[in-house]
Amino acid sequence: MRRVVVGVTGRPGSLTALHRAAAEARLHDAELRVVLAWQSPGDELGSRNGLGPSALAQCRAAAVERLREALDTAFGAAGPGIPLAGLTVRGTPGAVLVDTARDPDGLLVVGTGSRAALRRLVRPSVARYCLAHAACPVLAVPPSPLQAELESVHRRNAWRIPLDPRELAS
Template structure:
């Protein structure tokens, strides 16, 4: 049995990765981490360079997520060329696999420009799919970031542990 998780290096991807590790520990399954990548533009001559960069990025993501202790289960890393949804569905093709994906934040513009990997996987996977919602803290972080960009003051009254 395997728990297959798509990794991206985003906060939503980190939440999915940690949830997948917990799921693998609970089920006694192997954890397969998958980083899908695509060759930028039409230049295929640098394919090996891009592959090496993808492998290095996957190692970096796993080191950041789990540190030297690891996830506590057998871990496999895979980088594959292709669209993330298609790659994940292809890897998690056994009926006893579990596919874990992050939902991410999906504003109207992002939905228009980039199709949802989670929706793709739910519609096409041959195994159960666990979609991990984004943390509510991400929305708050985005709001703080926007206020900083626009130079607007922050209201610290709602923050816990901050003296007035």
Template sequence: MAGPLGQRVVAGVSGSLGSLTALHQAAAEARVRGAELWAVLAWEPPGGDLPTRGGSLPPSLVANWHRMASEQLMEALDTAFGSGGPGVPLQPLVGRGKPGTVLLAAADRSDDLLVIGAGARGRLRRAVRPSVSRYCVARARCTVLAVPPSPLHHDLASVHRRNVWKLPLRTGELTS
């Protein structure tokens, strides 16, 4: 059962390492508060919503994308918590729209806590892909907790760069 006033901890989930780190933090916050955990994944049709405005897409195609988003959310929850679940009441939600808009629609009460991954951002990334965390922090009606990336995130990114450039991997670098 949720907290005394139906408190909610809303977590943005994409399946990325950053969102899984935030999801774990959200579950911990929900346990401390005696709150319900809402795991929210936002999705948009390929190319954004522009093609669907004229009604040119068949409803079956839109339903298919929604189903795939639901499967992505369930896979992320399974990756994060396994079969045991988060240890708090869980409400998985899939919403159609831009991530920031969907998250703020879910965390619409002043007593909610919105937990999002802060992500590692740079100027170039911000120009190409705006930050969901910045959007939410600037517009939320509730408290927002921006969770920094896991310490492993930097190590994994380094390994990925080495693989892309076909550089040798020195395993000693990963243990320091």
């Protein structure tokens, strides 16, 4: 294995995939390629309707900053301790990841994210796209169990449901 490619968004689920990808790269003495896919506002429709070069440059700069923040959050100043390349690529996440991981000797690592029924209807699964189209093996990393608990707390707060202190004891 020469290269491990991982997609990140900066959300906690993608950071779990990033840590797993770094571990795989360390294990196989491979380069870690961290990819953040970005799209202009309104997807391609937005760029055809007059989104100028300066707005696209601002979108790209924001994507670069999100990638830096994700890497800093995941590894801190010390870094992952392996060769790392960060890429920001304009396009849909699944297609960008599959294209970046086109080497059959590599490994593509993706987070599965939360797959609630409503989310599946609104947003297609990047992991499923990668599993169906990648030329290399794909490792789909489920979210951390702590992520599910965090989402539960957010839902409680959004719906203003009081927390029963007895739930904290379990």
